[in-house]
Amino acid sequence: VQLVESGGGLVQPGGSLRLSCAASGFPFSRYVMSWYRQAPGKERELVAAISSGSGSTNYADSVKGRFTISRDNAKNTVYLQMNSLKPEDTAVYYCNVLQVYWGQGTQVTVSS
Numbered sequence: 001v002q003l004v005e006s007g008g009g010l011v012q013p014g015g016s017l018r019l020s021c022a023a024s025g026f027p028f029s030r031y032v033m034s035w036y037r038q039a040p041g042k043e044r045e046l047v048a049a050i051s052s053g054s055g056s057t058n059y060a061d062s063v064k065g066r067f068t069i070s071r072d073n074a075k076n077t078v079y080l081q082m083n084s085l086k087p088e089d090t091a092v093y094y095c096n097v098l099q100v101y102w103g104q105g106t107q108v109t110v111s112s
Contacts, residue, residue, distance in 0.1 A: 001025040001101040008093060008106030011085055015110070019080040021095030021103055029073040031098065035080045037091035037108075047093070048080060063089075085110045 007019040019035070030052050038044040048059045048069035057069050068081040078095060085108075092105040 001097065003095045003097065003101060003103035005093065005095050005103040005106040008108045010109045010111065012112050013086060013110055015085050016081070016083045017085065017108060019082065019093055019106060019108075021078045021080075023076045023078070023095070023097065026097065026101075028076040033069075033071060033078040034096045034099075035069060035078070036094045036096055037089075038094070038105075039088075039091040042091075044094070050078065082108070087111060 002024045004022045005019060007017060009017060011017055032049055032051055034049040035047045036044050037047050046060060047063055048057060048067055050057050050069045050071050055071065059067060066082065066084045071078045082089065087110045090108060090110050092107050094105045095103040
């Protein structure tokens, strides 16, 4: 299993970023995919998840209405569109499957 995140960076408050996670080594379309984040000194937390079939989604309360998770099963890729970013969104963002396999993470920094 391999998960490779990309798309992080430095953005001003109120800005947007789109994270991507390219997956390989497992039947991607059959599994729930999730995004987690970990800020300095804090525990890793679930940000958003998307189901395998209907594509139903769930979000942490802190990101509802600002972040959107989506997936492209033809490309084995899951996305996280992040809008109206806040300084408290600063963290390393990780892609996850089965709560076992993790990507290397991508840094998101929200600062003026």
